[in-house]
Amino acid sequence: MERTMSATKHIALIAHDNMKESLIEWCAEHSQILARHFLCGTGTTAHLINEKTGLPVTPYLSGPLGGDQQIGAKVAEGHIDIIIFFSDPLTAQPHDPDVKALLRIAQVYDIPIANNRATANFIITSPLFSQSYTYTPHIHFPLKNK
16 A cells, blocks of 8 residues: 655644643744644644644644544544654553554554654654655564464
8 A cells, every 4th residue: 555645744743741832842943844734633732732833733632532543543544644742751641542552553554753852853854754755554464373
């Protein structure tokens, strides 16, 4: 199954509570670039980014209320190209199974994921970010023992 990302990317923006301010700052720093792409995000994160940066961000439900799963469904449907998810590795999340399911489906469909500022910077400054990109997602299953 070949997949083509257009030059205009569909980017999901997600952040755990303790990381929302960091993601908002990152979006503000890169607002001129992000403004050329389609943005969506989970509940509060999407609203805060829009409010504080002026970027148009389509909101889904809050992560704990199903927003992570909504974005995962968009990945499976081929409607998300990149996920920027500033996760908090030091705080337990009540909806951790939903987060793991989102990360799993993104891996299955070979979607670039940034879990921190450094990785997000690498993705957004990559030459591939501003051009069309065609690839074939590969799903590798372990060999069965005979």
